[in-house]
Amino acid sequence: MLHFQRRFLSTKFTSSADVVICGGGISGTSLAYHLAKRGKKVCLFEKDAVGCSGATGLSAGLVSAPIFWQDVGLQTIAQESMNLYSEMAKSSKFRFVKCGRTYFATSMTNEIVLRRMYSRGIVHNDSVELIDCQSEMLARWPFLQTEDIQLALYSPEDVALDPVALCQHLAATAKDYGAQIYENSTVSEVMLGDEGQVYGIDTTHGFVETSNFVDAAGIWSGSHLIKSLPHQHVQTAIYPCTYSYIHTSKLPTGAVIDSTPIFNDLDANIMLRTTSFKTLAAGFAEDSIRPLARQTNNSTTWVHPEPDWNKFDPNLDKLIHRCPMLGNVNHGDLICGMEAYTPDKLPTIGESSQARGYYMMCGMNGQGLSLAGGLGKLLSEIICDGVAKTADVTRVDVGRFVDLHANSQYLIERTPEVAAMTYSNLYHSHQCHTARNLRMAPIYHQLKDAGAVFGEIMGYERPLWFAKSAQSHKNALMRGQDTLIGKPEWFDRVASEYEACRERVGLIDMSSFAKYDITGPDALKFLQYLCSANVDEPIGTTVYTGMQHQQGGYVTDCTLSRLGDNKFFMVAPTIQQERCLVWMKKWAEKLGSKVHVQDVTGAYTALDLIGPSSRYLMQDVTGLSMTSNEFPTFRCQEINIGMATGIRAISVTHCGELGWVIYIPNEMAQNVYDKVISAGQEYSLQHAGYYTLRQLRIEKFYVYWGQDINATVTPVECGRLFRVDFKKDFIGKAALEEQLERGVSKRFVQLLIDNHDKETDPWPQGGETLYRDGRPCGLTTSAAYGFTLGCQVCIAVIENKEFGVSAEFINRGSYELDIAGKRFAVRVNLHSPTLPMISSEHPLHYRPTQ
Amino acid sequence: MLKRKLIEQVRRKNTRNSRWNADAHLRAHERTSNIEADAIVRVDTCQLAANNPIEDFYSAAKCLSSRAFLFGVYDGHGGQQCSRYISTNLFPYICASVLKKHEIAEYPSAERLEWLFSSSDGHLPNAFSEKHTENIVKYHKKFRASQELYQGTVREALKLAFEQCDEDLSRNALPSGKGIIDRLSAMIAASGSCTTLAHIRARHLHVANLGDAAAVLGVVNSNGSVTARQLSRAHCVDNADEVHRIRTSHPASESQTVLRGGRLLGELFPLRAFGDVRYKWPLELQKVVLEPFGHPPPYHLLTPPYLSSSPEVFYHKLTANDKFLVLATDGLWEWLDPDTVVRLVHDHTLGTITQQPYVPKSGTTLNEVREQLRDRAQGEKKTKKPIDENCATHIIRHALGGVSGGATKQYERLIDILQVPPGRARNYRDDITVIVIHFNDSYLKKYDNSEE
Secondary structure, three states: OHHHHHHHHHOOOEEEOOEEEEOOOHHHHHHHHHHHHOOOOEEEEOOOOOOOOHHHHHOOOEEOOHHHOOOHHHHHHHHHHHHHHHHHHHHOOOOEEOOOEEEEEOOHHHHHHHHHHHHHHHHOOOOOEEEOOHHHHHHHOOOOOOOOOOEEEEEOOOEEEOHHHHHHHHHHHHHHOOOEEEOOOOEEEEEEOOOOEEEEEEEOOEEEEOOOEEEOOHHHOOOOOOOOOOOOOOOOOOEEEEEEEEEEOOOOOOOOOOOOOEEEEOOOOEEEEEOOOOEEEEEOOHHHOOEOOOOOOOOOOOOOOOOOHHHHHHHHHHHHHHOHHHHHOEOOEEEEEEEEEOOOOOOEEEEOOOOEOEEEEEOOOOOHHHHHHHHHHHHHHHHHHOOOOOOOOOOOEHHHOOHHHHOHHHHHHHHHHHHHOOOOOOOOOOOOOOOOOOEOOOOHHHHHHOOEEEEEEOOEEEEEEEOOOOOOOOOOOOOOOOOOEOOOOOHHHHHHHHHHHHHOOEEEEOOOOEEEEEEOOOHHHHHHHHEOOOOOOOOOEEEEEEEEOOOOOEEEEEEEEEEEOOEEEEEEOHHHHHHHHHHHHHHHHHHOOOOEEEEOHHHEEEEEEEOOOHHHHHHHHHOOOOOOOOOOOOEEEEEEEOOEEEEEEEOOOOOOOOEEEEEEEHHHHHHHHHHHHHHHHHHOOEEEOHHHHHHHHHHOOOOOEOOOEOOOOOOOOOOOHHHOOOOOOOOOHHHHHHHHHHOOOEEEEEEEEOOOOOOOOEOOOOOOEEEEOOEEEEEEEEEEEEOOOOEEEEEEEEEOOOOOOOHHHHHHOOEEEEEOOEEEEEEEEOOOOOOOOOOOOOOOOOOOOO | OHHHHHHHHHHHHHHHHHHHHHHHHHHOOOEEEEEEEOOEEEEEEEEEOOOOOOOEEEEEEEEOOOOEEEEEEEEEEOOOHHHHHHHHHHHHHHHHOOOHHHOOOOOOHHHOEEEEEEOOOOOOOHHHHHHHHHHHHHHHHHHHHOHHHHOOOHHHHHHHHHHHHHHHHHHHOOOOOOOOOOHHHHHHHHOEEEEEEEEEEOOEEEEEEEOOOEEEEEEEOOOOOEEEEEOOOOOOOOOHHHHHHHHHOOOHHHOOOOEEOOEEOOOEOOOEOEEOHHHOOOHHHHHHHOHHHOOOOOOOOOOOOOOEOOOEEEEEEOOOOEEEEEEEOHHHHOOOOHHHHHHHHHHHHHHHHOOOOOOOOOOOEHHHHHHHHHHHHHHHHOOOOOOOOOHHHHHHHHHHHOOOOOHHHHHHHHHHHHOOOOOHHHHOOOOEEEEEEEEOHHHHHHOOOOOO
16 A cells, blocks of 8 residues: 555656657667657657767767678668668758778788678669779878778768767657657666566656557666566666777878768777867777676666776777877877677667567667667567568567577676677678587587587587597687688588488487477467468378468478377477567467477487488387388487487488488487497498588578578568468468469579689678679578589579569579679579489478479 | 694784784885976885984975975984984085076075975974074075086086085084084084985986995886996995095005095995094094094094095986986895896886776877887786885885795795894894886987987
């Protein structure tokens, strides 16, 4: 009663809103703008003044042009930001200078990075320039030392703006659309209803009733009190780290003007911004970055961490090396800022799985200005329509994290490395060297002894390839081993692994794949509604299916094995571990289904036995007949191997070869592994890694979720209609039917690159532009070397919004692929080519993408 | 077993306590003074007594009319009175002898001195100080009147100031018109004091030395190596020039007696000093003034004065390589040689900078910041972090504890030597006084090429 009274008295007002946003930095104001524009009733609470506190207020106001990002989704997001800001600049008079940015490369790798950036740039119609003449660089920027620069790239679209004024203008515009902005007002509690749904927000201004709360509080994200959660706040995978820059007087030269570009030296990892009245010199050496204490209370004020000159020292050296004149200016101020970082250097948006209606928009990794404008749009789409249309959110979605990512100790180890990469582009194969060896299969050490070189995915150590001898160092793989140019170190080893899988038998550890047990009286009915394929097949059948969202795109793809009438075993891509679970639980609740979904990823060790001899090997270790009649492909069965029981064998190898994946309960994994290895000797069994899987599947034109397809791609577009059963009702059916009627403008193709010298040419990575008759027509999504085809193979998506992408249209053109500025003639396959199978047994299910 | 554990525990506790005691003992009289003006950044001083009361003194002051800094160490013998007197009364003479070309501001001769610090109290009995002021004014008038002096050199001015100071000191001890002898003045005149004085005006360093204290300049070459540069010569029997000077200024008949057993008249070790009128005054005067106070004249006092109070002056123009100057009484030099001292100071500077976060001084450029950070990084590499923040304490610790061996060994020796109480300790060591003057790189660098 007393409590109630106090609440009543302290309440200054009570109101309601569609969405309440906490945080008036660039994230919060951008989102408020987008939501208000769409007619939502928005309340924004900022504990200080809009734009002034937090990382936004301290930022240098530099916005990177979209060409910086390798990822297409991020490019779109950055482009949206840029569009928004320039529109804002038109209607207000804040500082907005299109000063451009110059990137320098002194190493071969970064030279290729710049050439790739240039390739992206010319598609965006930027007047991007590549400069490879040192004296020209010196003539343009006489205050720099250019002797050791191999290549410079000038990106004219980069912008320097006033971040505070931008935020204030965004907030003011949002206000015009009806949003309410409260400054000096803290969110003191987020209240959850009985079903974990946000129903109201308590603030120092009073209580607001709302069912949507957006946490855009920067480094304070996740610190809002939620009494009904076990930790009293939402667990987030963001962590504050320092970043430092020197703020000093202008360079003593007349050559610096306001439109002098921002300089980024990629190899030295430094940035220099010089104007006619000041100089900012930043450096991102990993040693110079300190993780801070996690904010646990959102009412703490912003306190600058103590600047540490000693730690900045390595940067200073490189800065003065690049710009010798900088050494003669006064020491100025070393400014130490705080910013929220995530484990993978990508921002986080989307609904938290811990509280319904609790959205995140945080973890900008020092690129808040460049991304927040577009992310605001995406999140507004998610909040209003349930799904983002502008760009694929897979890589920025909060669902990409599992619990371990939110662990403070994990983040303390990881985030400084991430912060050090603020201005480096992360490729798909990038491997961090911190926070490793967290999740490991029981056979980790056996694999390591066998020479495994590991790569981390979702905290899990997955063998990428096997070196000739055991790797002694702790993190067997420090950096992504996919070279941007020239033959990678693993090439010959993977060739031999590949050969084993194609002609004998290979063993791949696939334990990282997400695994679920789905049980309950409604399991079948529930899965029939969620999956687009018919899963009502006899017990012992495995079905490859997609799960679609309402717009028909892939939430995920997976294999469903029916173990009982209402018992299914689901295997999904590794990165889907959290997202799938949340999706299924959300729908189970929505449908009121009596179904239980259990994440059993960590309970099983998965061994993929691939190759023609796998049949005999399986027969040897199980004592069962494994003929194509007894155990055809796309079947599952619980089997024993030696003394071990409860092993789930599924005859799907995820790469189009004959074979089985055996899911062994962890406690028996070592026993079974030893047994398989010793039995395999007779068939010259060889360990293989994830890279081999990649080369195997790409030749067969298997598209992978997260690399080729994602939530913006439908089965119609990626040629998987044959996996969709229109006879039943499922999520997204209407959208797919409509799309079938209307026709699609996207199509996946397989590219075979001719005349590519694997020793000296840049290697495709995905994200390269495909030219049809000289005009850009699509992008590659993933790439690998085809050992049987004897050339580089890519999967690409071709888009033609005007006339569609009929087979005829595709076959008519002549195609070139631009890899790091070099054009290669490519052959385009609509279907997988017939692979010569020397001794391989053709699996019966094999059916390449149409 | 238990007993052994207990003993072990007690022992460990004792060790800790005695270490703490040793540290406290060493640091009792340390002082750090941040000057931050012109060429000087900071001055570290420390003192350790062996006599009771201590006979060493030090003082530092600034001459307002020439903006010169004065630092002195005074090593007394035969009592503390003389060195104590000199520590407070020498500087006014030097201030009164500012050359015409160096006069920046016009100050009356009595108000020219700004004390920075001193180990003596600085107060003199009233009657005494009146007389002193009178002396100074008189001297100042004389100095300015002489064209030769007033427009001469710092070297000459310093010499004159020393000599005049000593002259006035001994005159004070003479019987007044009424035939009364001031007891205190007589004691001052009877005891003696060696003195090393550094006179630093802008980047001009003069070291005036009288006796066996010494000044050593620490020079760090651009390649990082450290060398010691001695800016004084000890005036004792080891110094051949001094021996020659003394022998030639007295009749050959005295050659057997003037220096005996390495000592002046077989008694006094330093060959130049303030006070010590027993070796300066004629026998008759001593009989009147000193004998009543129990100071018999020395034997073989045939042709006084035997003892000079004219200092030897060295000049050095400071460069950016000159990092610090160490002034210390002979108590230190009998334990450590100049090279070791300089190395100790250098290591200490590198070592201590890593103990506090680096903050660039205003006006430093980023190039300088980078250099300083590099120096720090070097200090960081040396795993041995100094125990003392004060550089002078650091030197004394190593003088008594030894430079070799680990911290434990060093503490063992220190505890041993420090447990002898002052007074009795004189049998094992002398009073030690150390002043370390740290120079300002960027100041010196800035004027490295300029003439003035």
